[in-house]
Amino acid sequence: MNNMVNNMDKKNQKLLEVKDLRVSFFTPVGEVKAVGGISYDLNYGEVMGIVGESGSGKSVEAYAIMGLLQSPGKVVGGSITFDGEDVLAKSEKEMQAFRGNQVSMIFQNPMTCLNPVYTIGDQLIEAIRCHKKISKAEAREKSIEMLKLVGINNPERRMNQYPHEFSGGMRQRVMIAMGLICDPKMLIADEPTTALDVTIQAQIIELMKDIQQKTQMAIIFITHNLGVVAEICDRVTVMYAGKIVEQGNVEDIFYRPHHPYTMGLLRSMPRLDAEEYERLIPIEGTPVDMLNPPAGCPFGPRCEHCMKICLRREPPQIDLGNGHTAACWLLVDEAKRLAKKEETPNE
Amino acid sequence: MMKFIAKRVAQALIVIFLITCITFLLMNLVPGGPFLSEKSPSPQVLAALEAKYGLDKPVPVQLKNYIVHALQGDFGVSMKMQKNRPVGTIIMEMFPVSAKVGIIALVGAVLIGVPIGCIAAYYRGTWIDSALRVLTTIGVSIPGFVVATVLLILLGSTWKLLPTVGLTSWKSYIMPCFSLAFYPMCYIGRLARSSMLDVINQEYIRTAKAKGVPTFKIVFKHALRNAFIPVLTYLGPLTAGILTGGFVVETVFNIPGLGRYFVQSILNRDYPIIMGTTIFLASFIVTMTLVVDILYKAVDPRIDLAKGGSR
Ligand SMILES: Nc1ncnc2c1ncn2[C@@H]1O[C@H](COP(=O)(O)OP(=O)(O)OP(=O)(O)O)[C@@H](O)[C@H]1O
Ligand code: SF4
Ligand SMILES: [Mg+2]
Numbered sequence: 268m269n270n271m272v273n274n275m276d277k278k279n280q281k282l283l284e285v286k287d288l289r290v291s292f293f294t295p296v297g298e299v300k301a302v303g304g305i306s307y308d309l310n311y312g313e314v315m316g317i318v319g320e321s322g323s324g325k326s327v328e329a330y331a332i333m334g335l336l337q338s339p340g341k342v343v344g345g346s347i348t349f350d351g352e353d354v355l356a357k358s359e360k361e362m363q364a365f366r367g368n369q370v371s372m373i374f375q376n377p378m379t380c381l382n383p384v385y386t387i388g389d390q391l392i393e394a395i396r397c398h399k400k401i402s403k404a405e406a407r408e409k410s411i412e413m414l415k416l417v418g419i420n421n422p423e424r425r426m427n428q429y430p431h432e433f434s435g436g437m438r439q440r441v442m443i444a445m446g447l448i449c450d451p452k453m454l455i456a457d458e459p460t461t462a463l464d465v466t467i468q469a470q471i472i473e474l475m476k477d478i479q480q481k482t483q484m485a486i487i488f489i490t491h492n493l494g495v496v497a498e499i500c501d502r503v504t505v506m507y508a509g510k511i512v513e514q515g516n517v518e519d520i521f522y523r524p525h526h527p528y529t530m531g532l533l534r535s536m537p538r539l540d541a542e543e544y545e546r547l548i549p550i551e552g553t554p555v556d557m558l559n560p561p562a563g564c565p566f567g568p569r570c571e572h573c574m575k576i577c578l579r580r581e582p583p584q585i586d587l588g589n590g591h592t593a594a595c596w597l598l599v600d601e602a603k604r605l606a607k608k609e610e611t612p613n614e
Numbered sequence: 615m616m617k618f619i620a621k622r623v624a625q626a627l628i629v630i631f632l633i634t635c636i637t638f639l640l641m642n643l644v645p646g647g648p649f650l651s652e653k654s655p656s657p658q659v660l661a662a663l664e665a666k667y668g669l670d671k672p673v674p675v676q677l678k679n680y681i682v683h684a685l686q687g688d689f690g691v692s693m694k695m696q697k698n699r700p701v702g703t704i705i706m707e708m709f710p711v712s713a714k715v716g717i718i719a720l721v722g723a724v725l726i727g728v729p730i731g732c733i734a735a736y737y738r739g740t741w742i743d744s745a746l747r748v749l750t751t752i753g754v755s756i757p758g759f760v761v762a763t764v765l766l767i768l769l770g771s772t773w774k775l776l777p778t779v780g781l782t783s784w785k786s787y788i789m790p791c792f793s794l795a796f797y798p799m800c801y802i803g804r805l806a807r808s809s810m811l812d813v814i815n816q817e818y819i820r821t822a823k824a825k826g827v828p829t830f831k832i833v834f835k836h837a838l839r840n841a842f843i844p845v846l847t848y849l850g851p852l853t854a855g856i857l858t859g860g861f862v863v864e865t866v867f868n869i870p871g872l873g874r875y876f877v878q879s880i881l882n883r884d885y886p887i888i889m890g891t892t893i894f895l896a897s898f899i900v901t902m903t904l905v906v907d908i909l910y911k912a913v914d915p916r917i918d919l920a921k922g923g924s925r
Pocket of ligand 2: 526530564566567568571577594597
């Protein structure tokens, strides 16, 4: 883990900077603005959770960083800076050197993410040899070491087996090993536990936490599951309809949420400290139709606090201090109180 | 693996036995006989001939005798076309000619069909894709004998570019092989295209990209091997198709192969040749199907042969 020292050194320095990123899908029925201008930073060694319901643009945003967007998807604006380099300006060749080496990604469904006709060993060795000029034997050694690290017994024998000989949890471990094998500075985990059953989920989260502590690698953890976020993330970004609605430390988001959508998410989630009789309250209404998003606040049609202005103008991001921001008109007065210089909308 | 092969061989023997019985009975149901051509011999000569070849006995007895002899490796002698030469010898003489044409057609169909499919998939939605689609649609909709006849008329007789009869030089292989290969080539092209498009959208391809694997390696290592699996399933039926296609093509181009000979033996009611060829071709197809199933296992490790072969 030669990066580890590096990651420690640079703690609190900016690793990833996403600025006003916009991604659209140009479909026959119109432009789908899957990501509509999001901005955030991620420091070395930091673990950030991205939460939001299905279709909010979490995966699309991650694919944009990896340069994995499929046509008709396209980055239509903004910038992505990783470790001082402009990711969007890279050529396809440069992206090949970047993916898997600087940033790795693991996916939701481990059952279909490994190539069924090649052995695990073959696929691990390939992942190293794409980026490092080392012999097959050395690559094999390193692969076995990684399999051990992710808790796979009998790695020498497992190397020669095919994906169908592994269980879902084991395959996700293999995916993690594959993601970490080139010692990347950042890992993007797109719902890595959603497809697994609960006990396996817990094991995988434990493993990722463990590895993060060992390597001090930055992680973007995409999930529906706020419980998982509380467990391993330092910071949380809440997305809704391709926009960031709230962002902040885990404590701020969990104990001092300011956006009605975040509050709704928290209410809809089972909590350990909840009283027996406390009901889980699902968020009313249906997710936004991304082809015809509402004017104003995207959450407006479902928001219990919706005001007139919400339906006409998009709320600004309000700084609540300590890196906590939320985009909601309700906060404008509070923001004035907090910052005393936020412009009041002329209602 | 050995158990699988043993089971399949046993199944094959049953299939061949049934084919033998059915062919034998059908053959005897068809009016006419080997010695009943235009200049029919006198009744006495006919009776003597029939007695010599055992045709005077009831059909079930004939069948029993045939099977008993066949089990001892004796498939009888030709009654008419090459009088009194053993059927086995005749088949072994004719088959290599058919096999040569057939193998060229089969290999050609795969080697051209798969790239056609890949190119069409790669350029999907462009004019290249459309052009290939037109070609392959034509290919799968016109029968082989039409292709053979059109080629024969245009290249053979109108423009006199290629020899029309027999197998004298490499040039004479072009038309028969192409006639045989055209349909399977187009079929494989379509199969490979849809299979490639399917594979390219699979999640393991995305994983490979996320690892930073270069594009050509993604296509030729990760995608092609998976995309080839459906093509492989088609190889069994394809072999059978090329064999039966050979009956027509060899007749059209007058090639001295087993296919043409088989057709003639039926017209001539040369019973032992009909039976011998049928059993031979059936065994050949059954063997090829088994070989294809074993090939599967080599390409797709998920296949458990013991559990019945294909997925
Ligand atoms: N290939 C595509 N064509 C058109 N629109 C697309 C395509 N892929 C994604 N989108 C749009 O992008 C939006 C965001 O999708 P994305 O997959 O990022 O959601 P997500 O937040 O990851 O959801 P989930 O939790 O279900 O994974 C979707 O609402 C969809 O409208
Ligand atoms: S801006 Fe208005 S509609 Fe949007 S979340 Fe805030 S109160 Fe609700
Ligand atoms: Mg997703």
